[in-house]
Amino acid sequence: MNWIISLFLGQGAMLLLVMASVRGNRVLCRDSLTDLQRNILKCCAAVGLTASLVLQATTSDFIILNTLEWMLLAGPEIMIATLLCSWREQRSRS
8 A cells, every 4th residue: 555655656746846847837837936936846846755765665574675666666757747748738739
C-alpha cells in the first residue's frame, strides 16, 4: 500500500516541478506565477519527492533495492508530467 502512496506523491511532485518550470508556468498557469511562487512550488515538490522516497525505502527490509526501484519509477513520472504539459500546450494552441 505504501508504494501506491509513494507513486502518487512522486507524480504530484513531478507535476509541481513542471508547473514551477518556465514552460509549465506559461502553459499550465498562463504565466501568472511570480518567481517567489515558483520557488515555493519547487520546495513543495522537493518535500513531496523526499516523502515519496522515504515511503518507498521503508516498504520492506531491502532499503537499497527499494531506493533503486524509486529511482526507476522517477523516469516514467517525469515522462507523464512532461506529456501532460505538452498535451495541454497543444490543446491550448488549437
